[in-house]
Amino acid sequence: MAQSKEKLNTVRNILMLLWSNMGMGTPENIEEIIQFVFNDINKCVDPIKWNSEDVIIAFKHWIEAQAMSDKPEQNDGFERVCTNGLNIPSHQCPSIGDKLNTVGELRNAMSELSDEDQICIETIDTQTGDVEDLYPMYMDVIDNIKLRDDTSVNEVRFCQMPNNKPDTRDKQPLVNAVIEDLKKSMALGDYTVLDELLKFIPWEILKGSLPEEMWEQFNSLNENNTNIWGEIRSDFREDDIILYIDAWLTDDDNEEGKVIAKVNVRTKKVEYLDNRARTNSYAQEIIQEHL
Numbered sequence: 001m002a003q004s005k006e007k008l009n010t011v012r013n014i015l016m017l018l019w020s021n022m023g024m025g026t027p028e029n030i031e032e033i034i035q036f037v038f039n040d041i042n043k044c045v046d047p048i049k050w051n052s053e054d055v056i057i058a059f060k061h062w063i064e065a066q067a068m069s070d071k072p073e074q075n076d077g078f079e080r081v082c083t084n085g086l087n088i089p090s091h092q093c094p095s096i097g098d099k100l101n102t103v104g105e106l107r108n109a110m111s112e113l114s115d116e117d118q119i120c121i122e123t124i125d126t127q128t129g130d131v132e133d134l135y136p137m138y139m140d141v142i143d144n145i146k147l148r149d150d151t152s153v154n155e156v157r158f159c160q161m162p163n164n165k166p167d168t169r170d171k172q173p174l175v176n177a178v179i180e181d182l183k184k185s186m187a188l189g190d191y192t193v194l195d196e197l198l199k200f201i202p203w204e205i206l207k208g209s210l211p212e213e214m215w216e217q218f219n220s221l222n223e224n225n226t227n228i229w230g231e232i233r234s235d236f237r238e239d240d241i242i243l244y245i246d247a248w249l250t251d252d253d254n255e256e257g258k259v260i261a262k263v264n265v266r267t268k269k270v271e272y273l274d275n276r277a278r279t280n281s282y283a284q285e286i287i288q289e290h291l
Contacts, residue, residue, distance in 0.1 A: 011038050014055040036062045044266065057266055097270075103156060121158055129276040134160040228276055232260070232286045241266055243290055245283065247274075263290050 012034050019026065027033060040058035041050055100106050121134040142155040182194055198206060207218050229247040236244040245261040260274035260283060268291050277283035 124275045
């Protein structure tokens with residue numbers, strides 16, 4: 001009993017120091033917070049090998065619990081303001097490493113960065129996992145893009161600019177020659193060259209060449225290569241904190257599995273060891289189960 005009281009007081013002191021360092025006053029519901037953090041540590045952390053970092057993580061859990069509460073009128077004692085102006089709690093605003101869809105989410109993720117920081121777009125080959133950096137770039141804005149719900153938005157595009165001097169040769173004569181050769185091949189029923197050329201065209205551009213009423217039937221086919229791995233499991237944990245995401249290419253029992261990602265189940269951070277797992281829907285399905 002005495003040890004529990006001492007531990008509770010230690011939690012209290014660490015929280016008070018944390019709030020002081022953050023420039024925050026003491027919240028009105030301090031006892032509720034302390035009890036939550038105390039219980040969270042007892043449930044998730046070794047009863048002997050715990051420290052101030054565990055208190056901070058437990059406090060984050062408390063904030064998350066308040067945000068998920070079905071009682072929006074409840075006062076948690078702190079003011080949380082989303083820096084991007086979106087009408088959602090600040091902890092839900094996308095940050096570095098999260099998926100970004102809108103300009104508001106991009107502003108929030110970059111709010112801590114300096115104007116002199118560099119921009120680079122990283123692309124991932126979903127087949128090989130190879131990474132390519134695209135820079136420099138320019139920004140283009142397409143006005144009045146109509147969405148499926150009949151609302152209109154501006155679409156911001158970040159477009160790659162060539163690092164090297166662009167090829168200024170007139171390609172049209174070569175294109176005309178290829179077209180003529182294709183006509184001859186297709187007249188004989190040979191579509192090999194056309195098939196290979198079309199495979200070089202990005203998915204969305206190729207789909208856009210079809211009538212719009214046909215797009216829907218191809219949307220379900222673009223699922224980020226769900227068949228890269230035959231099986232993905234998350235059975236092994238290190239110290240009950242680091243969860244290993246293991247993948248196998250086939251169902252062969254003799255095949256050695258490969259760790260494609262690690263998930264910290266306490267901080268919810270993901271370390272990718274295979275970049276293909278970032279965009280692969282099968283891998284993301286397994287990973288999201290633990291986030």
